[in-house]
Amino acid sequence: SRSLNLAVIPGDGIGQEVVAEGLKVLSAVLPQDVKLETKEFDFGARRYHATGETLTDADLDALKGHDAILLGAIGDPSVPSGVLERGFLLKLRFAFDHHVNLRPSKLLPGVATPLAGQPEIDFVVVREGTEGPYTGNGGTIRKGTEHEVATEVSVNTAFGVERVVRDAFARAQARPRKRLALIHKNNVLTFAGHLWTNVFNKVAAEYPEVTTEYMHVDAATIYLVTQPERFDVIVTDNLFGDIITDLAAAVSGGIGVAASGNINPSGEFPSMFEPVHGSAPDIAGQGKADPTATVLSVALLLRHLGHDAEATRIEDAVSADLGERADKPARSTSEIGDALAVRVAG
Amino acid sequence: SRSLNLAVIPGDGIGQEVVAEGLKVLSAVLPQDVKLETKEFDFGARRYHATGETLTDADLDALKGHDAILLGAIGDPSVPSGVLERGFLLKLRFAFDHHVNLRPSKLLPGVATPLAGQPEIDFVVVREGTEGPYTGNGGTIRKGTEHEVATEVSVNTAFGVERVVRDAFARAQARPRKRLALIHKNNVLTFAGHLWTNVFNKVAAEYPEVTTEYMHVDAATIYLVTQPERFDVIVTDNLFGDIITDLAAAVSGGIGVAASGNINPSGEFPSMFEPVHGSAPDIAGQGKADPTATVLSVALLLRHLGHDAEATRIEDAVSADLGERADKPARSTSEIGDALAVRVAG
Numbered sequence: 001s002r003s004l005n006l007a008v009i010p011g012d013g014i015g016q017e018v019v020a021e022g023l024k025v026l027s028a029v030l031p032q033d034v035k036l037e038t039k040e041f042d043f044g045a046r047r048y049h050a051t052g053e054t055l056t057d058a059d060l061d062a063l064k065g066h067d068a069i070l071l072g073a074i075g076d077p078s079v080p081s082g083v084l085e086r087g088f089l090l091k092l093r094f095a096f097d098h099h100v101n102l103r104p105s106k107l108l109p110g111v112a113t114p115l116a117g118q119p120e121i122d123f124v125v126v127r128e129g130t131e132g133p134y135t136g137n138g139g140t141i142r143k144g145t146e147h148e149v150a151t152e153v154s155v156n157t158a159f160g161v162e163r164v165v166r167d168a169f170a171r172a173q174a175r176p177r178k179r180l181a182l183i184h185k186n187n188v189l190t191f192a193g194h195l196w197t198n199v200f201n202k203v204a205a206e207y208p209e210v211t212t213e214y215m216h217v218d219a220a221t222i223y224l225v226t227q228p229e230r231f232d233v234i235v236t237d238n239l240f241g242d243i244i245t246d247l248a249a250a251v252s253g254g255i256g257v258a259a260s261g262n263i264n265p266s267g268e269f270p271s272m273f274e275p276v277h278g279s280a281p282d283i284a285g286q287g288k289a290d291p292t293a294t295v296l297s298v299a300l301l302l303r304h305l306g307h308d309a310e311a312t313r314i315e316d317a318v319s320a321d322l323g324e325r326a327d328k329p330a331r332s333t334s335e336i337g338d339a340l341a342v343r344v345a346g
Numbered sequence: 347s348r349s350l351n352l353a354v355i356p357g358d359g360i361g362q363e364v365v366a367e368g369l370k371v372l373s374a375v376l377p378q379d380v381k382l383e384t385k386e387f388d389f390g391a392r393r394y395h396a397t398g399e400t401l402t403d404a405d406l407d408a409l410k411g412h413d414a415i416l417l418g419a420i421g422d423p424s425v426p427s428g429v430l431e432r433g434f435l436l437k438l439r440f441a442f443d444h445h446v447n448l449r450p451s452k453l454l455p456g457v458a459t460p461l462a463g464q465p466e467i468d469f470v471v472v473r474e475g476t477e478g479p480y481t482g483n484g485g486t487i488r489k490g491t492e493h494e495v496a497t498e499v500s501v502n503t504a505f506g507v508e509r510v511v512r513d514a515f516a517r518a519q520a521r522p523r524k525r526l527a528l529i530h531k532n533n534v535l536t537f538a539g540h541l542w543t544n545v546f547n548k549v550a551a552e553y554p555e556v557t558t559e560y561m562h563v564d565a566a567t568i569y570l571v572t573q574p575e576r577f578d579v580i581v582t583d584n585l586f587g588d589i590i591t592d593l594a595a596a597v598s599g600g601i602g603v604a605a606s607g608n609i610n611p612s613g614e615f616p617s618m619f620e621p622v623h624g625s626a627p628d629i630a631g632q633g634k635a636d637p638t639a640t641v642l643s644v645a646l647l648l649r650h651l652g653h654d655a656e657a658t659r660i661e662d663a664v665s666a667d668l669g670e671r672a673d674k675p676a677r678s679t680s681e682i683g684d685a686l687a688v689r690v691a692g
């Protein structure tokens with residue numbers, strides 16, 4: 001009999017509520033012969049306040065043995081900005097070498113978008129996850145004085161760029177439209193930009209069927225609101241990926257439905273799946289959060305582990321559920337989870 | 347009698363056409379007693395191909411004596427990416443210490459937006475213009491090999507941040523809504539982020555009437571498409587400002603109407619005014635370019651030099667013209683310029 005050994009990190013705010021629904025749908029969709037084992041980890045603001053710890057070496061060891069990690073959300077206003085982001089979220093992505101940060105955007109039928117004319121949106125962003133301005137390189141001198149200088153160093157390596165670019169080409173090749181856009185700012189960030197562009201062009205030669213284009217990140221934000229249908233697969237740097245995937249989520253149904261995977265393709269470390277949204281402390285504990293983004297993250301998790309049929313069942317259930325929302329009264333977090341669990345089981 | 351001594355840089359592609367209309371409207375709006383003198387400079391791709399030069403010390407000296415600079419657009423596919431951007435545009439912004447990059451966004455009545463529901467958009471972005479990831483710091487080792495490492499260094503100083511933050515607070519204080527948002531990514535770029543946040547909070551104490559908020563750049567892209575009416579004045583870093591002002595332009599009528607000023611508030615060097623759009627080589631020379639962004643840049647130029655009444659006349663003319671467009675057949679670049687010239691003179 002098969003097993004799925006999952007590390008669960010509900011985290012802060014609405015993280016608890018949405019993860020509960022994600023697990024509910026996961027249990028409902030899994031075949032009888034797959035034994036689901038979950039272990040919950042209490043990371044986040046509470047743990048930080050209680051112990052001062054965000055993510056220790058022992059924590060990393062404990063997480064390592066799992067097939068995958070499901071995360072709700074980490075972050076609370078009571079913790080200074082950066083502490084949990086750098087000390088937990090980014091530490092985990094870097095420690096487990098999550099270099100493929102996968103963020104699909106699909107505007108499903110019946111879902112509201114801020115854009116006029118209900119455009120056809122169906123693309124996936126492959127965001128680099130372990131380099132760029134996210135490395136924490138940089139520093140401050142003369143802090144707090146009028147002579148303070150603060151630097152941030154974006155670090156980009158041929159190794160790091162090539163592996164994520166290859167991942168993106170493989171994904172583009174596997175999709176019907178076979179289109180791949182590189183987004184960067186190579187006219188200003190010329191050192192990193194040339195590395196990205198050269199590697200991209202080199203790998204492109206191995207994928208003659210993939211249609212490629214290059215776009216500056218500023219121009220990309222325009223296309224994301226005026227012609228989002230032009231995108232199929234996008235590959236980009238860690239920071240640009242952070243920015244454009246929030247915009248992509250906004251135009252394709254909102255962050256209530258945006259899922260993501262922090263993937264270590266080699267399988268050396270477990271990959272982590274999480275909704276793009278944050279912990280939303282203002283609505284926490286009220287059953288108001290939409291668990292859909294977490295449920296879709298569970299689908300990404302299942303596909304990553306080879307459970308394709310189950311992933312598709314979840315995605316179809318979400319499509320059907322979203323398509324009927326406009327006509328129905330608002331539901332609570334657990335009501336949405338219940339409805340999705342019924343659909344995937346049925 | 348007064349004079350206006352203008353350096354004119356038409357540049358590449360549609361730059362020539364749109365600058366001609368900008369000057370046409372400028373001549374029409376200026377009072378009789380203001381003597382307009384213009385000197386044209388042949389910077390851009392042609393000059394680069396002919397001489398290998400982008401912007402020499404002698405060029406900078408020649409530009410210095412002017413009251414202001416009007417620029418069309420610089421850039422051509424025949425020139426490698428980065429050469430004219432770093433060698434001309436950014437060199438000029440840095441040499442003339444254009445630290446306030448001013449980019450207003452106003453959705454005028456009757457103007458199309460990709461957003462549903464015609465939101466009320468009227469804000470101005472104060473983008474830092476001389477620091478951040480734009481300094482050209484960084485480098486490459488082992489170029490072209492599988493061991494290449496490329497870095498980009500974002501440089502932020504208390505001096506540089508404070509002066510632009512002060513400019514933004516003064517602008518917010520002078521506007522009816524008196525709201526100012528700082529946009530950064532201080533949860534990840536903690537060195538630069540803390541400097542920006544601390545300086546912002548320090549200056550805020552001197553402006554008790556200004557309502558402030560902080561927003562991460564990724565979240566800001568969401569608000570720009572879901573709640574653009576919430577913004578009044580935004581202050582941000584050079585790179586974040588580049589990205590969000592293109593998005594802001596897209597939602598508030600497109601880059602055909604987005605103006606900008608690269609301002610040296612001390613007046614030590616001439617300020618430069620330019621449309622946000624590029625040289626658009628695909629439509630160059632066909633009379634298809636919309637000169638409105640350049641004409642609005644002329645309005646910013648006039649306001650900067652103290653000709654407020656004339657600036658307002660141009661803005662009113664543009665509002666009126668845009669408001670009537672939906673009902674009329676498309677016009678050429680010069681027809682739009684003619685119509686605006688008639689309106690401002692009338």
Ligand SMILES: CC(C)[C@H](C(=O)O)[C@@H](O)C(=O)O
Nearest residue numbers: 085089090242276533534564
């Ligand atoms: C919370 C933060 C560290 C994170 C990021 O910047 O990557 C978030 O915005 C995201 O997109 O997952």
Ligand SMILES: CC(C)[C@H](C(=O)O)[C@@H](O)C(=O)O
Nearest residue numbers: 187188218431435436588622
């Ligand atoms: C052309 C480029 C150097 C420039 C920038 O990045 O500042 C442009 O995008 C702009 O916004 O003026």
